Amino acid sequence: MRLTLLGSTGSIGTQTLDVARERGYAVAALAAGRNLDLLEAQVREFRPELVSVAPEVLHEARARLTGVKVIADACEVAALSADVTVNAMSGLIGLAPTRAALEAGRSVALATKEAMVTAGLLIWEAAAAGGGRLVPIDSEHTGIYQCLVGESVHDVAELILTASGGPFRDGPADLSFVTPAQALKHPTWDMGRKISIDSATLLNKGLEVLECASLYGVPLSQVRVTVHPQSVVHALIRFCDGSLKANLGPTDMRLAIAYALDAAPTGMQAPGQPGSVRRGPEVAGHLAWPLSGNWEFRAPDLKRFPALAQAYRAGELGGVAPAALNAADEVAVGAFLEGRLGFLGIARVIEAVLDEVSQDTLSWESIASTDHWARRRSEELISQAAVSQAGVNP
Secondary structure (H helix, E strand, C coil): CEEEEECCCCHHHHHHHHHHHHHCCEEEEEECCCCHHHHHHHHHHHCCCEEECCHHHHHHHHHHCCCCEEECCHHHHHHCCCCEEEECCCCHHHHHHHHHHHHCCCEEEECCHHHHHHHHHHHHHHHHHHCCEEEECCHHHHHHHHHHCCCCHHHEEEEEEEECCCCCCCCCCCCCCCCHHHHCCCCCCCCCHHHHHHHHHCHHHHHHHHHHHHHHCCCHHHEEEEECCCCCEEEEEEECCCCEEEEECCCCHHHHHHHHHHHHHHCECCCCCCCCCCCCCCCCCHHHCCCCCCCCCECCCCCCCHHHHHHHHHHHHCCCHHHHHHHHHHHHHHHHHCCCCCCCHHHHHHHHHHHHCCCCCCCHHHHHHHHHHHHHHHHHHHHHHHHHHCCCCC
16 A cells, blocks of 8 residues: 555654554655654655655755655645545644645545534535545544444434543543643543643544534534543444444554555545445554453533533534634643643633634635634733733733
């Protein structure tokens, strides 16, 4: 198999290369940001023919990465011919490369949830226009995908995503004084800083709810979240006859990545239509994983974690509201990590931005303009909160 990988130096990107190394897959191209030390090691090992980096480090990258073509355009990398294009870019910057890959007819394994959250309808239009295919990488959405193979989405009563509950699922009751160091200590998964904070607020699960509805073409009312601290069950489907089907396994993202690579060539060309999949070899010795222990399921506490409720609200508002939600969260999480905003302030900023979001029709242009507005407005709200907390009238 020949892969193209966007976001190669991030958590999903490095684990994708673990799978490629284990299975002997060829890597045609890599796209990264500014981490040239890690990128240089990846280029030395996998020998891609094309590499993309952030524009501000292009000159240095060309000096360091000899023997390979180096550009500053992830969309060109995304459109390169490959069996599977993996998009593991974090944030809205992954939207344009997703579009480029699908319009070029590529089979995309997608870890960039922001693409489906903010532009689901447009992403499916791009796939239809170019003949591209799409499969998710997130463990929950891969779980739903696997449960849907051989089934009809029309027989689904509800799609159920599991959440670990994050580091604060059992306390403290008052989250006002939570520190970034505490919020970054995820109890189950090893993830990047942004997604770890989103897991702590449950906003990450809210984004997954929006992504799930877009991926599988179901209304938000049919996508439910259950807190499952053991993180053994990744997703469930309840069918209209009342029966349940579940996907479960070890907490190792390499399993979800490997399945996505297997599934992408016959992936979805429209919402909720998974193709048949021929699985590859064992991943990382997991055939010995023991099926044991007690499993617990509970409803999420929306009073302690209001960000999840705000995600549902953004989905119900529709249009560009999910783009505003995503932008506000990115800014608020950044401010929290920098010590400029309290933990509870993340959801408050999101709520305030959604209170003011426009009802613009969804388009590539309106997503970009809404993202710009929401980031600016979020910074204003954070500054006002800081002034207020200092005892000075804003």
